[in-house]
Amino acid sequence: MTVMSGMSGMTEMPGMVRTVLGDIPPEHLGVCDAHDHLFLRSPMLPGQELDDPAAALGELTAFAAAGGNAVAQWTPWGMGRRMADLPELSRRSGTHIVAATGLHQARHYDAAELARLRDSLAEMFVHELTEAETRAGMIKVAGAFHHLDHHTRHVMAAAAHAHHATDAPIGIHLEGGTAALDALDVLCGTHGVAPHRVLLGHVHRFPDPAIHRQAAETGAFLVFDGPSRAHHGTDWRLMDSLAALVDAGHAHQVLLGGDTVTANARSTADGPGMSFLLTGLRPRVERELGADVATAIFVRNPARAFAVNWRDTLH
Known part of the structure; x- marks a missing residue:
């Protein structure tokens, strides 16, 4: 698949995208919400669980009606992913779903359970990527505020090991x-x-153009997500951040996602939800940055970011 003709830094991207219904060619992924959640549960978010398959189907259906074709669910292991429900949701909504393995911050888990898993994380990640009944297509890790704590570094080491065994991208x-x-x-x-196998999530929450540019210069993908997160107060800077990266030649590394984490944030409730990416943000990207940039962000870049030359050997 040749992507982003006419834009610098683009090459043909081989491999397959691993969805919950099986592997597909990258060019079949289509218009993609590159970071979102259909299901999510954490003791840190009491009463805010996303745990309703019917509501998840409604959100996916609304996204598909707006022109969406694929969603990457970044919910990692142990946070109520409902992996067994994802294939049927994909079939019924007609959308591809890329699921995640990996771990979030330690505070989202029982300490005894983390201790039990400590020495087998890489093996667990590889199993979920290559052998599980419903397979993940990416690995999720999480940093701390302005630093990387011991838990983060340990999980990153396991994620890197699993990446080298499988080629799966790391979000x-x-x-x-x-x-x-x-x-x-x-x-x-x-x-x-390799930096181009890394997806940096939530970069919009710290809208420092110098940091964005430095990160992009490594070759990593930058994921601007979370229009459902009004309390972060950075949506109004989104277009400036995107324009700065496009002007610097990094349009081929930008992704957009909804990062919907509460029921009220869904488009079928009171929030913008997944469909806002296509009904609200995409038209503005097209108008201000051009149709080719919009296609890159929503179609070509996700195809490259999630495409994998799959391996399944843990060394």
Whole structure:
């Protein structure tokens, strides 16, 4: 598949995207919400669980009606992913779903359970990517605010090991959008992960153009997500951030996602939800940055970011 003709830094991207219904060619992924949640549960978010398959189907159906074809669910292991429900949701909504393995911050888990898993994380990630009944297509890790704590570094080491065994991309939850360069230094510098296999999530929450540019210069993908998160107060800076990256020649590394984490944030409730990416943001990207940039962000870039030359050997 030839992508982004006429834009710098683009090459043919081989591999397959692993969805919950099986592997598909990257060019079949289509219009993609590159970071969202259909299901999510955490003791840190009491009463805010996303745990209703019917509501998830309604949100996917609304997204598809707006022109969406694919959603990457970044909910990792142990946070109520409902992996067994994802294939049927994909079939019924007609949308591709890329699921995640990996771990979030330690505070989202029982300490005894984390201790039990400590020495087998890489094996668990590889199993979920290559052998599970419903397979993940990416690995999720998470940083702390302005730093990488011991838990993060341990999970990143396991994620890097699993990446080298499978080639699966690694998505990073950047707390408050911070520590992007630290995360790249650990994953890419210490553990040898190629930067173009890394997706930096929540970069919009720390809208520093110099940091964005430095991260993009490594080759990593930058994921601007969370129009459902009004309390972050950074949506109004989104277009400036995107324009700065496009002007610097990094249009081929930008992704957009909804990051819907509460029921009220869904389009079928009171929030913008997944469909807002296509009914609200995409038209504005087209108007201000051009149709080719919009197609790159929503179609060509996700196809490259999630395409994998799959391997299944843990060394």
